[in-house]
Amino acid sequence: MACDPRVTLGPLVLRNPVLTASGTFGYGLEFEPYFDVASLGGICTKGLSLLPRVGNPPPRLCETASGMLNAIGLANVGVDAFCADKLPHLRARGITVIANLFATSVEDFAALARRLESEEGIAALEVNISCPNVDKGGIAFGVDPVMAATVTAAVKKASRRPVWIKLSPEAGRIAEIACACEEAGADALCAINTIRGLAVDPETWEPRLANRTGGLSGPAIKPIALRMVWEVARAVKIPVVGIGGIASADDAIEFLLVGASAVQVGSASFRDPCAPREVLEGMLRYGERRGMNLRDLVGKARL
Numbered sequence: 001m002a003c004d005p006r007v008t009l010g011p012l013v014l015r016n017p018v019l020t021a022s023g024t025f026g027y028g029l030e031f032e033p034y035f036d037v038a039s040l041g042g043i044c045t046k047g048l049s050l051l052p053r054v055g056n057p058p059p060r061l062c063e064t065a066s067g068m069l070n071a072i073g074l075a076n077v078g079v080d081a082f083c084a085d086k087l088p089h090l091r092a093r094g095i096t097v098i099a100n101l102f103a104t105s106v107e108d109f110a111a112l113a114r115r116l117e118s119e120e121g122i123a124a125l126e127v128n129i130s131c132p133n134v135d136k137g138g139i140a141f142g143v144d145p146v147m148a149a150t151v152t153a154a155v156k157k158a159s160r161r162p163v164w165i166k167l168s169p170e171a172g173r174i175a176e177i178a179c180a181c182e183e184a185g186a187d188a189l190c191a192i193n194t195i196r197g198l199a200v201d202p203e204t205w206e207p208r209l210a211n212r213t214g215g216l217s218g219p220a221i222k223p224i225a226l227r228m229v230w231e232v233a234r235a236v237k238i239p240v241v242g243i244g245g246i247a248s249a250d251d252a253i254e255f256l257l258v259g260a261s262a263v264q265v266g267s268a269s270f271r272d273p274c275a276p277r278e279v280l281e282g283m284l285r286y287g288e289r290r291g292m293n294l295r296d297l298v299g300k301a302r303l
């Protein structure tokens, strides 16, 4: 049987369950020389803010065992430049775009959502309430259920688009935050963002990142991400998008089995720019081999 790769995420149907994770795939266009980005379920843009941001000083990335630390600090071109210079090309290529939003206040999150209302070619908003690498905003919203719900409700009110909330692994009880966002109207939840870590150079005694701490990503965080996706998926009725260390089709299938309806490939694209396509192709082969649609795997782990 041919595998039907389509997945439904609340009001949105994606052509397949493989997306790229915010901040690891630029604005999508950078990867066009490597493969047909429109063949993916979608791309999550680098976090967009109302004004352009230069981010943190370098060094901003360092490799660790089975992963990497980053402290980019949400460097981005700003929402206006994104709409003027990137979005028309993404639209012309038929790429499904999820706009990832970052702000330091509830009002600014709502203003970002409103700014995008008049733009065509955005399938959903992914609200980052979980960035560990900025002084203001970010993670502060993601570790408090009342704040998380307030941001969710404000963005929902400001936009006609589906609203996905990206959860922080640093919330003590991630399921509690997930439920608060669901109640406030979120259409889907994405889990997880990076986990704060630290690395020091033993020769210079200096931190390896100028920001000192950074967010850990890659295969090192996959078991934590799987446990959190499982906890969130059991707690809510809305779909969950699984993120964290996905580098192969088997990794992605693990996430579906514990309850994710779709996945995002992040740091793996640094090692191999074709990683998202390879994950997708492997998943399709898995579905065909088993005579199953990928959506029928969701939550089927014997847990």
Ligand SMILES: Cc1cc2nc3c(=O)[nH]c(=O)nc-3n(C[C@H](O)[C@H](O)[C@H](O)COP(=O)(O)O)c2cc1C
Pocket: 021, 022, 023, 024, 046, 047, 070, 072, 074, 100, 128, 131, 166, 192, 193, 194, 216, 217, 218, 219, 221, 243, 244, 245, 246, 264, 265, 266, 267, 268
């Ligand atoms: C260099 C880098 C930049 C990132 N920037 C963002 C961002 O702007 N917004 C966001 O929501 N997540 C951002 N993330 C987090 C990723 O989207 C993802 O949640 C995390 O890296 C875990 O997935 P992975 O292990 O597959 O990389 C970033 C991650 C990395 C490595």
